[in-house]
Amino acid sequence: MTAPGAGASGEDDLIARYFRPLATDPGAFGLVDDAALLNHSGDDIVVTTDAIVEGVHFLPDDPPDTIARKALRVNLSDLAAKGASPAGFVLTLAIRDAAEKWLAPFARALGEDAVAFNCPVLGGDTVSTPGPLMISITAFGRVPPGKMVRRTGAKPGDRIAVTGTIGDAALGLHLLKGQGGGPDRSARDVLIRRYRVPQPRSALAIAIRDHASAAMDVSDGLAGDLAKLCAASGVSAAVSLADVPLSAPALALITKGHSSIEAAVSGGDDYEVLCTVPENRWESFVAAAREADVPVSVIGRIEAGAAAPRFLDAAGQPVVLKRLSYSHF
Amino acid sequence: MTAPGAGASGEDDLIARYFRPLATDPGAFGLVDDAALLNHSGDDIVVTTDAIVEGVHFLPDDPPDTIARKALRVNLSDLAAKGASPAGFVLTLAIRDAAEKWLAPFARALGEDAVAFNCPVLGGDTVSTPGPLMISITAFGRVPPGKMVRRTGAKPGDRIAVTGTIGDAALGLHLLKGQGGGPDRSARDVLIRRYRVPQPRSALAIAIRDHASAAMDVSDGLAGDLAKLCAASGVSAAVSLADVPLSAPALALITKGHSSIEAAVSGGDDYEVLCTVPENRWESFVAAAREADVPVSVIGRIEAGAAAPRFLDAAGQPVVLKRLSYSHF
Numbered sequence: 299m300t301a302p303g304a305g306a307s308g309e310d311d312l313i314a315r316y317f318r319p320l321a322t323d324p325g326a327f328g329l330v331d332d333a334a335l336l337n338h339s340g341d342d343i344v345v346t347t348d349a350i351v352e353g354v355h356f357l358p359d360d361p362p363d364t365i366a367r368k369a370l371r372v373n374l375s376d377l378a379a380k381g382a383s384p385a386g387f388v389l390t391l392a393i394r395d396a397a398e399k400w401l402a403p404f405a406r407a408l409g410e411d412a413v414a415f416n417c418p419v420l421g422g423d424t425v426s427t428p429g430p431l432m433i434s435i436t437a438f439g440r441v442p443p444g445k446m447v448r449r450t451g452a453k454p455g456d457r458i459a460v461t462g463t464i465g466d467a468a469l470g471l472h473l474l475k476g477q478g479g480g481p482d483r484s485a486r487d488v489l490i491r492r493y494r495v496p497q498p499r500s501a502l503a504i505a506i507r508d509h510a511s512a513a514m515d516v517s518d519g520l521a522g523d524l525a526k527l528c529a530a531s532g533v534s535a536a537v538s539l540a541d542v543p544l545s546a547p548a549l550a551l552i553t554k555g556h557s558s559i560e561a562a563v564s565g566g567d568d569y570e571v572l573c574t575v576p577e578n579r580w581e582s583f584v585a586a587a588r589e590a591d592v593p594v595s596v597i598g599r600i601e602a603g604a605a606a607p608r609f610l611d612a613a614g615q616p617v618v619l620k621r622l623s624y625s626h627f
Numbered sequence: 628m629t630a631p632g633a634g635a636s637g638e639d640d641l642i643a644r645y646f647r648p649l650a651t652d653p654g655a656f657g658l659v660d661d662a663a664l665l666n667h668s669g670d671d672i673v674v675t676t677d678a679i680v681e682g683v684h685f686l687p688d689d690p691p692d693t694i695a696r697k698a699l700r701v702n703l704s705d706l707a708a709k710g711a712s713p714a715g716f717v718l719t720l721a722i723r724d725a726a727e728k729w730l731a732p733f734a735r736a737l738g739e740d741a742v743a744f745n746c747p748v749l750g751g752d753t754v755s756t757p758g759p760l761m762i763s764i765t766a767f768g769r770v771p772p773g774k775m776v777r778r779t780g781a782k783p784g785d786r787i788a789v790t791g792t793i794g795d796a797a798l799g800l801h802l803l804k805g806q807g808g809g810p811d812r813s814a815r816d817v818l819i820r821r822y823r824v825p826q827p828r829s830a831l832a833i834a835i836r837d838h839a840s841a842a843m844d845v846s847d848g849l850a851g852d853l854a855k856l857c858a859a860s861g862v863s864a865a866v867s868l869a870d871v872p873l874s875a876p877a878l879a880l881i882t883k884g885h886s887s888i889e890a891a892v893s894g895g896d897d898y899e900v901l902c903t904v905p906e907n908r909w910e911s912f913v914a915a916a917r918e919a920d921v922p923v924s925v926i927g928r929i930e931a932g933a934a935a936p937r938f939l940d941a942a943g944q945p946v947v948l949k950r951l952s953y954s955h956f
Contacts, residue, residue, distance in 0.1 A: 310635075310855075327777065330778065330779070330859050331709075331774065331778050331779075331843075331859070332675060332705045332709060332775055332778070332843050332844060333673045333674060333675040333706070333709045333711070333768075334673070334674045334675070335671055335673060335674070335775055336672040336673075336674050336767075338672060339666045340669075342664055343664065343665040343667055343672065344662045344663070344664060344752070345662060345663045345665050345717055345749060345750060345765075345767075346661060346662040346663070346700060347717040347718075347719055347750060347751055347752050347765065348719075348752050349721065349754050349763070350754075350758045351721060351754050351755070351758075353757060354754065354755055354756065354757075355754070364916045376661045376662055377662070379661060380660075380661060382662070388674055388676040388765055389676075390676055390677075390678040390719070390763040392680060392761060392763075420674060421674065421675070421676060422676055423676050423677050423678050423763070425678050425679075425680050425683065425761075426680070426683055427683065427758065427759060427761065428682060428683075428758070428759060429680075429756065429757070429758020429759045429761075430756060430757060430758045432721055432754075432758075432761060434678070434719040434752070434763040436674075436676065436717055436765035438665075439662075446664055447661070448656065448660055449659065449660050449661070450659070450660075458956065496943045500778050506699075514660075514661050514823065515661060521819075526639075530659050530660070587718070591692055599794065603835070610912040
């Protein structure tokens with residue numbers, strides 16, 4: 299991003315108008331340079347990158363402010379799951395035209411989230427595209443040296459925990475697409491909001507760093523993401539579907555037969571944290587989560603072996619999931 | 628990027644097949660995690676991000692290997708201009724489908740450039756798009772603390788230098804679009820190659836860091852980019868158009884009236900370095916550039932004042948440029 303000047307182009311004007319006011323971090327140089335400086339303060343730098351595409355990760359008529367928040371928050375969710383505190387981000391914004399009506403609320407919401415999550419914008423690139431809108435964000439986090447939480451540390455006997463509730467976003471997307479039967483208006487709004495605006499568990503980052511043996515964020519469906527964590531750690535798992543935390547609106551839809559627990563655990567876009575915690579750290583983890591005001595639930599145990607995770611019903615019988623997660627390819 | 632496992636999705640397979648072999652840096656964790664670790668070794672971390680879009684920054688029938696190289700090299704060019712040594716990159720790849728025919732040469736070329744420029748892939752995100760291909764790269768560089776070269780340090784009396792030759796890529800694009808009269812085949816190939824595959828001046832990074840007062844890469848046209856550098860530094864400039872370095876093919880096209888020096892200095896995609904060097908550092912800078920085997924040319928001087936840079940013809944008369952640079956908006 300560059301500033302306007304004698305040679306100001308359309309891109310420069312756009313950046314100066316909408317994004318320079320957000321670039322308050324000294325390392326952003328007010329977006330008047332080709333590059334930014336990322337302050338590491340001696341910590342390890344955690345880097346994550348996630349993009350969202352119109353028609354794929356958000357809907358064409360989603361409000362611009364929710365698109366901005368989702369683009370940043372899916373990255374903040376990754377940082378939280380790695381135990382990292384946000385340090386800043388850069389964005390690539392691919393747009394068809396520089397419409398005030400869209401850019402103003404987009405930039406305002408992005409700036410609000412940057413402040414709310416203490417993750418300043420450091421720079422970016424704005425490009426013209428004839429195709430769908432796309433926002434790609436690379437976010438940076440800090441952890442004390444050697445303390446990034448990997449997917450690889452889960453051990454047999456560890457408890458498997460998830461934050462918040464699972465499946466809301468997938469149900470919200472179904473409702474937005476006109477699929478699935480009718481919850482009341484306020485339940486509908488809750489589920490759609492969960493799809494449009496994830497709530498990254500940034501408040502839990504330090505608890506995860508201090509106590510989890512492995513962690514990742516749940517973005518492609520709990521079942522598939524747990525399978526990935528287990529594969530990376532070289533372990534298996536048993537999950538009790540009855541213990542998977544559901545919101546009241548999700549539970550109502552499932553109870554009425556409009557959806558299913560299978561859909562909830564294989565849908566995407568939860569942006570909750572999935573982590574494994576050794577038995578002897580569990581109480582400390584729960585205390586830290588309570589302190590951070592983040593709800594956590596135990597859904598199962600890590601087991602030895604290389605088998606795919608088992609999902610059990612309330613009677614302890616295995617449930618075969620038709621699909622584990624969502625893939626766009 | 629994530630690895631395949633029991634929950635492998637199409638994206639996981641794609642990443643494992645094409646990109647995991649490139650992820651040899653320990654901080655990339657073999658792309659089996661949600662995030663990477665960027666090793667700073669106590670240096671300052673320079674961050675830059677640049678995206679290229681099909682039909683905007685490259686042509687739909689450009690070969691996939693040249694697209695990969697361009698995507699990475701436009702970012703390496705920014706790092707070089709900031710005096711930074713490459714430290715790694717993450718990419719977002721938005722593609723319509725996972726075609727082997729396109730992905731295999733793309734990934735191979737990206738891996739070759741990562742090795743050639745010592746800039747390892749650390750991670751990324753692969754997304755599906757119904758629209759044009761897009762590659763967004765965020766690249767990281769290292770400089771000793773406080774040593775990033777900004778756009779803001781140019782002082783009256785400093786020499787203005789550029790690397791290599793100017794205008795080739797813009798002429799190459801004109802030829803690809805079927806515009807502009809006919810150079811011979813080999814001249815044509817040289818110019819088109821300059822459009823498709825920039826040559827980042829990474830070898831000059833340390834010389835820039837040690838001697839330049841201000842620097843940026845020339846991506847939107849020399850005239851407009853110099854105007855930006857002057858605006859950022861609060862200075863003006865005088866440039867002798869006769870001193871702007873031209874390649875033999877560009878000179879031939881201009882001499883025959885198929886193009887003009889104005890087109891050369893306002894075209895984009897040069898990816899050369901524009902820098903200002905104080906008089907007392909000039910000899911050391913030239914010696915370091917020679918050592919690095921990078922050609923540099925003086926094109927003018929920084930002057931006091933806030934006026935737009937002046938461009939002078941061989942007789943010292945001002946030339947009015949119809950446009951200074953290229954903008955996609």
